[in-house]
Amino acid sequence: MKVEKVEFDALSRIIGHLNAISVGVKQAIKPERITTEYPRERRKLPDNFRGLILFEKDRCISCFRCAFICPANAIQMELYDNYYPSIDYSKCIFCHFCVDSCPTTALKQTKIHDVAFKDLDEMVVHTDEMINPPELLREDKITVEYKINGKLVLERKREVEDLIVDVIPVKRIEYHSACVNPQNCLGDALCALICPTNAITVVEEEGRRIMKIDTAKCTGCGLCVRECPTKTLGLVRREG
């Protein structure tokens, strides 16, 4: 497709000037403004908005997946009764790879995007601070939504939007770890050391160290599978 040639003779120039001035005057009289006066108004955000990340402790299986996948190394695991993630928001780029990696939906997205921190140390949000949403000073009383019915309209509603999203947990296939290739085992007990729930115990049998896996305790996090140097362990689908 060839670009249309734009005329530049005297007549078309005068028409061009008049057109430009007419648009200027028209917009000065009736502007098509799209400004949202942010602290007083707030744009309505979709539910999949990638904002601040919240954490649900009960669901977490300490699988370290979020910490491993983070492209910015923002997530550190902290030891409480078990290992739980903490996020350094000075590094976080809100790609939400961690949220998508979490097999149990323990990490959840929210629509919060305007938390202020006093200094860099405070930007490291520890696990216990991630469970409840941070205290926000909400000035907004109006929610603005972009609606297009032939023309873009900024629909203003007098309501305060809830920034917490109800996340439906993903349907999960349950796994537990098992010794799929027992002949490979070196007896180094690395799996027992790494297991966050102490599901693996070391038993001495006939002069060899054998790992016993308590499938009831196992959460199927796969840490031992990743740690095992000889690919002895594997994840097996849980029965029933």
Next chain:
Amino acid sequence: MKEFSIDVPVEPPTELKPLFVPIPAEYVEDAYKSDEFIVLVGPQHPGSGHMRIIVKVHGDIIVDAIPDPGYVHRSMEKIAENRLYIQNIPLFERPSIMDNANFNLGYIRAIEESLNIEVPERAKYLRTIMAELCRIGTHLYDAAILAVFIGHTTGFMYPFAVREIICECLVRMTGARFTSSFIIPGGVRRDVDKKVLDFVRKATFEIERRLKNFEKIFIKNPATIARLREVGVLSKEEAIKYGVVGPFLRASGVEYDVRKIESYEAYDDLDWEIVVADEGDGYARFLVRVNEINQSLNIIRQAIAKIPEGDVISQDLFEGVDSSTKNPKDIRGAFYDVFANLTLPLGETTTLTEAARGLLLYTIVSDGESNVPYRVRIVTPGWLYLRGFMESLKGERLADLQAIYGSFGYFPPEADR
């Protein structure tokens, strides 16, 4: 007639020495001994962006222009060698955040080509829509910068206002305004529902309507035309010789578009044309991009009308992986299991992508066993047309530097990587 000359002892300014300017000292001396002088435009100049252009002017006419890029070099290629393949996705959309989908697309297509993954049709269409939205966004951004470079503040604000609608579309589709990291090997991260696609379709008409105002006040404004026409002309031969790419090559009359020649994603199924202009001047370069916006809007509408139902994530990915969920419509929960140990087979893969500003090349070299790339090579369009940009400056007036700069839409972070 005898020619008289007065030898005025001129001292070349010493201030150029400590600035680490990449020109020899003799160059400065020569300029000062003849009738010329050197102006450093940038890097702290309102009309230069993050780069320095060393301009040698004779009166008001630019004799020579030497670029000094690299102020925003972030060593992307080296960083990429220390990260998982999947962790490079957010990295590679950083050079040009407006154009994130196109930049991701090139990298991910290289991975897919290497792994031989068949991408579901729906995902291809979604990627096409995103790529075109980003293309419009980038063209609008460049139009805005061009406008403010030649002093038109309304021309700066209108495209940004229109881009806000595109941001709204993208945030509803992906959850982020820019840097969406939405495209993953084997598809997209999650399905986009019908309501959102309908919003995007309606938004294209709104964008078109608002661009009409922009056209009257800026594009067809006689003052704009006067500033841009017959300025920085690159003929067809010159454009090919200097390796100019993308819309700027097409503005010189070369019909080359990777989307048509080595079609990827859903571009083959859709009906659109390559925009070409003959003049090769600043105004043609601008008009080509304005017309490309219309083509892109057309592509988006067609893609939304034609989009098939189905999966958005390739089933190949889940094979042989103990992932905790195998939902082909949403990657949630399986992201780590599927992608963390992604290893490319031994070899080298190269893809060409038509990013908004032109040809984008990705080469991934894999050693076949590690889960990080051995080497990633990016050649961005900005870097490719920098030479043509500098050549087109020569012989123009100093005041035209900004107009030509804007007409090329040169974006230093993209060129420097």
Next chain:
Amino acid sequence: MLDAIFEMFKGNMVYIPLIQPIVNALMKIPIVNYIVALILWKPFFAVAILPGLGGIMIVLLLMVYWERKLTARVQWRVGPLEVCRPLRGLIQPLADGLRYFFQEVIVHVEAHRPYYVQLPILTFIPVLLPILFIPAGEIVAVRSQYAIQIIVALIALIPITIIAIGWASNNRFAYIGTVREAMMYFAYEIPFVIAVLAMILMYGSGDPYVIVEKQTVPGIVMNPIAFLVFFIATLMATSRLPFEIPEADQEIAFGPFVEYSGILFGIVMTLAYEKLYIMCLLMTILFFGGWSGFAIPLLGDLTPAIWLFVKAVVIMLIIALSRSIYPRFRLDQALRLGWTSMLGISLFSLAIAVVKVWWLG
């Protein structure tokens, strides 16, 4: 001696019925009556209050706010709002001025220090000189038969101060901006003078009183071509877009003013607005019937001054729109425009004037 001066002041005071009781009361107090008499002395009033310095101050505050607000409106934005929200940001220019005032003034090493600091303040002289000759009804400083010619001549002084500022700055961009300013001066001055000449020819006199008296129909209707030339010349003379060439911030970073900061920048920035104000006053007298308008009995002598001021301000507010419509021309394009189209049109307007005067009476 003092009494003689006092009598002179008293004999030529602005009569405003609205505040006359207060003036009468103040005139009875010693010392204060001297000050009141001075302020209300017509020549002083013209220069210091209306249409002089006081008018300039009001115009500066109003114009800066209006320009930002109008530009924002055209550009689908809101503009200044947060400084005094109930007034929609009306006192934003005051806040800006305050900021300029407390900002550090940096005088760089290579600048010519005395001139660099003096010149922004000295620029007020060529700005205020034309005001001496601009009458507003009875309020006038210097009454002259050749007032219009003198005003045009004095306006030509203003670019010289800008050129001097650029020279004192000793900076590459300032130098380029200075050259541009000088070039632009040549682009608009001749058509501008010819357009004024056409109007003087038409009215048969350079006396503002005669001009205003003769405008039963506004001058814009009598000779619209001359108005067009005058209007474009105003845009060029005051560095408004599309002719914001000497200051071009994207190209040469505010040109002559590139090195200025703090309150000195605040002063030089207002220079263009002051020049615009004077040009608009002149435009009002030549094309919009000057200070004629229906009388407001309560204001007495002040009525014509108010009319002149209001008309000039309205023209300025309309001119402010040009900023949001046009990009910037290149210098050679502006020069070409000045020396071809504008010169031609201005000669045409002169021809119209000649035809109207000699053939049609």
